[in-house]
Amino acid sequence: MTTQTDSKANISQWLMVFWRSAAVPLVAVILALLVGAIILLISGANPLAAYSALAKGAFGTPIAFGRTLEKATPLILGGLAVAFAFKGGLFNIGGQGQLLVGAIVAAAVGFGIDGLPFIIHMPLALLVGSLAGAVYGAIPGALKAYTGAHEVITTIMLNFIAINLTDFMANGPWKDEGIVARTPAIAEAAAIPTWGNIPIGFFFAVVAALATWYLLYRTTIGYEIRTVGFNSNAAKYAGIGVSYTIILTMAISGFLAGMGGAIETLGVVGRYQPGFNAGLGFDGITIALLARTNPIGVIPAALLVGAMQAGSSQMQFDANVPFQIIDVIQALILFFVSADMIVRWIIRVKPEEGEQVTLSTSWG
Amino acid sequence: MNKTNRPIVLEAKGLTKRFPGVLANDNINLKLHQGEILAFLGENGAGKSTLMNMLYGLYTPTEGEIWIKGEKVEMSNPGDAIDRGVGMVHQHFQLVPVMTVAENVMLGSEITSGGGRLNMRKAIQNVRDLSEQYGLAVDPTAVIEDLPVGTQQRVEIIKALYRHADILILDEPTAVLTPQEANELFRIMNDLTAQNVSIIFITHKLKEVLSVADRIGVLRSGQMVGTAMPEDSTETSLAELMVGRNVILQVEKSPSKPKEPVLQIQNLHVRDDRGHASVEGVDLEVRAGEIVGIAGVEGNGQRELVEALTGLRHADSGKIIIDGREITHFNPRQITELGVAHIPEDREKHGLVMPYTLSDNMVLNKYFKAPYAKGVIMHHDKIDQNGQVLVKEYDVRPPNIHALAQNLSGGNKQKVIVAREFSTPTKLLVAAQPTRGIDVGSIEFIHKQIVAQRDQNVAVLVVSAELDEVLGLADRIAVMFDGRIVKILSAAEATRERVGLLMAGSEA
Numbered sequence: 121m122t123t124q125t126d127s128k129a130n131i132s133q134w135l136m137v138f139w140r141s142a143a144v145p146l147v148a149v150i151l152a153l154l155v156g157a158i159i160l161l162i163s164g165a166n167p168l169a170a171y172s173a174l175a176k177g178a179f180g181t182p183i184a185f186g187r188t189l190e191k192a193t194p195l196i197l198g199g200l201a202v203a204f205a206f207k208g209g210l211f212n213i214g215g216q217g218q219l220l221v222g223a224i225v226a227a228a229v230g231f232g233i234d235g236l237p238f239i240i241h242m243p244l245a246l247l248v249g250s251l252a253g254a255v256y257g258a259i260p261g262a263l264k265a266y267t268g269a270h271e272v273i274t275t276i277m278l279n280f281i282a283i284n285l286t287d288f289m290a291n292g293p294w295k296d297e298g299i300v301a302r303t304p305a306i307a308e309a310a311a312i313p314t315w316g317n318i319p320i321g322f323f324f325a326v327v328a329a330l331a332t333w334y335l336l337y338r339t340t341i342g343y344e345i346r347t348v349g350f351n352s353n354a355a356k357y358a359g360i361g362v363s364y365t366i367i368l369t370m371a372i373s374g375f376l377a378g379m380g381g382a383i384e385t386l387g388v389v390g391r392y393q394p395g396f397n398a399g400l401g402f403d404g405i406t407i408a409l410l411a412r413t414n415p416i417g418v419i420p421a422a423l424l425v426g427a428m429q430a431g432s433s434q435m436q437f438d439a440n441v442p443f444q445i446i447d448v449i450q451a452l453i454l455f456f457v458s459a460d461m462i463v464r465w466i467i468r469v470k471p472e473e474g475e476q477v478t479l480s481t482s483w484g
Numbered sequence: 485m486n487k488t489n490r491p492i493v494l495e496a497k498g499l500t501k502r503f504p505g506v507l508a509n510d511n512i513n514l515k516l517h518q519g520e521i522l523a524f525l526g527e528n529g530a531g532k533s534t535l536m537n538m539l540y541g542l543y544t545p546t547e548g549e550i551w552i553k554g555e556k557v558e559m560s561n562p563g564d565a566i567d568r569g570v571g572m573v574h575q576h577f578q579l580v581p582v583m584t585v586a587e588n589v590m591l592g593s594e595i596t597s598g599g600g601r602l603n604m605r606k607a608i609q610n611v612r613d614l615s616e617q618y619g620l621a622v623d624p625t626a627v628i629e630d631l632p633v634g635t636q637q638r639v640e641i642i643k644a645l646y647r648h649a650d651i652l653i654l655d656e657p658t659a660v661l662t663p664q665e666a667n668e669l670f671r672i673m674n675d676l677t678a679q680n681v682s683i684i685f686i687t688h689k690l691k692e693v694l695s696v697a698d699r700i701g702v703l704r705s706g707q708m709v710g711t712a713m714p715e716d717s718t719e720t721s722l723a724e725l726m727v728g729r730n731v732i733l734q735v736e737k738s739p740s741k742p743k744e745p746v747l748q749i750q751n752l753h754v755r756d757d758r759g760h761a762s763v764e765g766v767d768l769e770v771r772a773g774e775i776v777g778i779a780g781v782e783g784n785g786q787r788e789l790v791e792a793l794t795g796l797r798h799a800d801s802g803k804i805i806i807d808g809r810e811i812t813h814f815n816p817r818q819i820t821e822l823g824v825a826h827i828p829e830d831r832e833k834h835g836l837v838m839p840y841t842l843s844d845n846m847v848l849n850k851y852f853k854a855p856y857a858k859g860v861i862m863h864h865d866k867i868d869q870n871g872q873v874l875v876k877e878y879d880v881r882p883p884n885i886h887a888l889a890q891n892l893s894g895g896n897k898q899k900v901i902v903a904r905e906f907s908t909p910t911k912l913l914v915a916a917q918p919t920r921g922i923d924v925g926s927i928e929f930i931h932k933q934i935v936a937q938r939d940q941n942v943a944v945l946v947v948s949a950e951l952d953e954v955l956g957l958a959d960r961i962a963v964m965f966d967g968r969i970v971k972i973l974s975a976a977e978a979t980r981e982r983v984g985l986l987m988a989g990s991e992a
């Protein structure tokens with residue numbers, strides 16, 4: 121009897137919590153689609169036709185669905201990278217650079233070694249690529265910890281370095297034969313396979329999301345990272361090595377982004393080719409904000425954006441709508457999620473009173 | 485003085501405020517008369533700040549009405565309150581440290597002349613006029629971060645007056661003031677009421693209430709349980725009204741039996757944040773089983789001394805020895821692991837992680853140890869159990885371990901820290917301002933705990949700006965002035981007057 125009412129109360133409580141955290145992103149997406157529809161109308165297209173073509177292109181066939189998952193994979197990892205750093209109080213804009221480094225290093229392991237069995241070669245390439253991303257992420261972490269250089273500035277600069285460095289490698293030391301600037305194709309044993317239409321890399325990304333959540337909320341490492349993120353003075357007081365934790369946070373964040381790049385190389389592109397991964401790391405920022413920096417929330421957020429990207433060419437083909445409208449909608453989502461006061465005002469979900477008035481918390 | 489025949493400037497009728505799971509204010513009625521100082525007393529979490537925040541438009545009442553100067557008002561933000569002449573000074577000042585007094589005062593209601601240019605000269609003149617009119621003695625061109633806390637508080641008052649406030653709400657203004665600064669504040673409050681400003685004043689210090697209030701309201705568990713006139717009250721009667729039982733205001737303890745030295749400080753030199761010498765050659769010893777109190781006006785090196793002892797600040801030279809081991813350059817974790825507990829002076833800066841739950845906050849000093857963690861895996865059931873036990877033992881209200889620290893009342897935040905620091909085996913307890921912002925009932929409890937620690941052979945170092953606290957608790961009193969320990973007195977030698985003189989820097 122009591123257990124029954126308890127579980128009922130639990131479910132409704134759970135729904136409340138879910139609504140509180142998911143209401144803003146959900147409504148932001150709906151608003152973005154509505155504004156997108158208005159833009160389509162103004163430009164003389166039929167929004168209904170456009171959106172249904174989009175949905176068809178994303179989910180209409182098993183192949184389409186597979187492509188959605190494939191697009192979502194690096195988005196999950198890029199989103200995780202940003203969300204994870206956020207929990208540590210850091211804004212990692214360098215996901216793109218870390219992803220590129222991960223992608224090219226995974227390619228190097230993929231084409232550079234011959235004769236390894238799949239069971240070793242693929243995981244090795246994935247791991248080394250991710251670790252390269254971790255090292256590349258740790259650099260701005262160390263700069264912040266030891267010199268105070270702000271990570272937003274240093275990660276942006278390191279993005280440029282990564283772009284040029286990978287271009288140089290793909291056009292120089294690691295260049296394939298022929299005229300195209302790209303690395304040789306990876307060995308078959310290094311490739312991440314698909315399961316029917318479903319790319320296995322997607323499952324890696326989902327596991328990474330679950331592992332990230334576990335690390336953050338169930339381990340002392342996560343406790344330390346979050347403590348530093350919320351209040352570095354209290355962290356110091358508690359005996360947490362603040363510098364070390366900042367570097368570790370950035371390294372893990374870079375690992376996740378690097379893994380995104382490595383999976384692209386090993387599971388989609390099959391080699392490293394400049395320009396093929398453009399923008400993936402930056403989309404991570406949108407995903408992380410849409411997921412309200414919740415590692416599990418990153419999965420649906422990435423699926424949504426991945427679906428839009430996967431369906432955009434179908435939309436262009438069927439409804440004759442330029443695929444750039446997807447970029448516009450994505451920007452609108454970002455706008456509504458960031459300007460959450462607008463959304464809250466529309467749906468009347470107030471932030472908790474304590475949130476508004478942090479200024480008045482005091483001795484009194 | 486009885487001013488209840490004067491016109492009512494502010495009235496609350498049946499005010500109720502409900503937070504999820506907490507009834508913070510329950511059907512409260514109050515009247516504030518023109519030129520009156522109405523003091524509010526109440527235990528930690530009784531609902532004083534909540535009530536004030538409603539009167540200032542920060543919280544919307546769940547039920548009830550607010551009337552200001554005869555008009556019923558609906559306020560949705562502090563701007564609405566300011567428009568009606570209500571000003572509030574929070575404990576944490578809302579000033580821009582790098583700007584001048586005048587710039588801070590006009591921030592948000594700037595005076596401009598043609599084309600939106602700031603008219604600094606006029607602003608400075610206005611601030612100067614206000615400062616003179618109410619005897620506030622503030623230099624409009626001074627930069628905020630160079631000013632002592634008491635002066636910064638007066639800038640907050642000027643900010644309110646500048647916006648034509650004639651109803652002032654002061655939430656625990658004296659918690660961070662030195663006794664001298666507090667007296668200065670009371671003089672200002674009297675000057676203000678003489679010019680028909682009305683004041684609501686919250687404090688935990690009963691002496692202050694008796695000396696400045698015209699009328700006293702007492703809150704308990706969200707309800708107004710009574711009003712009193714200072715002339716009919718004593719500290720004891722007020723304490724009883726607040727807590728609902730008899731409170732012992734004196735610390736009860738037996739003579740100390742000091743044993744071996746636990747903390748030894750030798751010729752310690754430490755710099756402050758700006759690199760100025762702050763602790764200049766301190767020698768001090770604290771033995772197991774004794775309480776040493778450091779008395780001193782704030783800013784004489786106490787903070788830097790404590791931070792050096794606990795590993796939060798680098799010492800320039802000298803030695804710190806704990807339990808026979810030199811720890812001068814140890815980090816905070818190494819020092820805690822030796823059995824040092826630390827109640828930090830600034831609870832919001834060092835002591836708590838505001839967005840964490842109570843149970844997460846209560847393992848800040850031991851989250852990495854069994855049974856709270858095995859390897860890197862944390863055990864939340866054990867962490868919650870720990871929270872549950874401590875919340876009960878230390879009477880944290882509300883007793884909900886999943887509440888966020890940021891939603892606790894000021895005094896309950898302090899209790900969370902005290903509970904945590906007392907919950908691990910300790911050799912040395914360093915307590916800085918351990919009862920700041922705490923109600924009399926809980927002070928009694930915390931003092932008892934500190935004495936109990938002493939009686940279990942813990943060495944205790946108490947730093948407090950409350951002279952009464954140091955005199956009441958300490959077995960030996962070290963007076964700190966200008967970065968040095970100028971004198972160490974036994975409890976018997978330490979009279980209020982003598983320590984007071986030493987604190988002011990004169991030989992006694």
Ligand SMILES: Nc1ncnc2c1ncn2[C@@H]1O[C@H](COP(=O)(O)OP(=O)(O)OP(=O)(O)O)[C@@H](O)[C@H]1O
Pocket residue numbers: 473474475483484503504506507508526527528529530531532533534535881882891892893894895896921923
């Ligand atoms: N934003 C909030 N969300 C939830 N509960 C809150 C919030 N603010 C206050 N409370 C609760 O309301 C009650 C009253 O708190 P309030 O801060 O008014 O106490 P107080 O009388 O000012 O205490 P203190 O003397 O410790 O400052 C407490 O139980 C507190 O935990």
Ligand SMILES: [Mg+2]
Pocket residue numbers: 483484532533534893894
């Ligand atoms: Mg309060």
